[in-house]
Amino acid sequence: MKFGVFIYDGVEPIDLATFGVLSMARRIRPDIEITTLAHAPGPVKLSNGLVVMADHALGAAPKLDVLIVTGGPGWQEESKRPETLSALRQRARDTLLVSVCTGGMILGASGVLDGKPATTKREVVPPELPPIGLMRERHPAIDVREASLVDAGQVITGGGVSLCIDAMLYLLKRLYGPDVAGETARILEYDRAWAANLEKFPQQSP
Numbered sequence: 001m002k003f004g005v006f007i008y009d010g011v012e013p014i015d016l017a018t019f020g021v022l023s024m025a026r027r028i029r030p031d032i033e034i035t036t037l038a039h040a041p042g043p044v045k046l047s048n049g050l051v052v053m054a055d056h057a058l059g060a061a062p063k064l065d066v067l068i069v070t071g072g073p074g075w076q077e078e079s080k081r082p083e084t085l086s087a088l089r090q091r092a093r094d095t096l097l098v099s100v101c102t103g104g105m106i107l108g109a110s111g112v113l114d115g116k117p118a119t120t121k122r123e124v125v126p127p128e129l130p131p132i133g134l135m136r137e138r139h140p141a142i143d144v145r146e147a148s149l150v151d152a153g154q155v156i157t158g159g160g161v162s163l164c165i166d167a168m169l170y171l172l173k174r175l176y177g178p179d180v181a182g183e184t185a186r187i188l189e190y191d192r193a194w195a196a197n198l199e200k201f202p203q204q205s206p
Helices: 013-025 082-091 103-110 131-138 163-176 178-187 191-200
Strands: 002-006 033-038 042-045 051-054 066-069 096-099 149-151 155-158
Touching (some): 002 013, 013 033, 013 163, 013 178, 033 051, 066 082, 066 103, 082 103, 096 103, 103 131, 103 155, 149 163, 155 163, 163 178, 178 191
Parallel strands (some): 002 033, 002 066, 066 096, 096 155
Antiparallel strands (some): 042 051, 149 155
């Protein structure tokens, strides 16, 4: 199964934990393939200066089974980029879309969340406005939920920052079953944190 992680200028580096969780899962499921996508192949400058190399352009990448949209301060500019929004709408036809953190705001701007339940990042440093409130305000067609993750079928939206780890574990559970997800959480030494998060801030799925 092929996973693509979409990055752009201003992504928060912690959202690369999406790649990291899948990388650890490959120890259990070596059939997992991971690639990085951006506007064009080559260097992408994340928030606070980290540079990551993208393998493919978002609009020209090979067929994927799952496309993961990361978040970070750059979401505001990315959610206005017509090429990104068009590419996401195209991918939504035959690809499972997953957002983490404010990647959900980019999906919201593309229209693929209209008529669906979704969530995004909640906690911010004032005077920044909480993205979950902005999602309600800017995209009234979205059924915005207070949840750590919302599974709407062909689109999954995860909550903020470190919950990207939980979102990837949920994705592994959905695609490969609870044993793969549980074993990945164990070797990440995240199983206790995952259980605590699920108890305190539940996920919502069909």
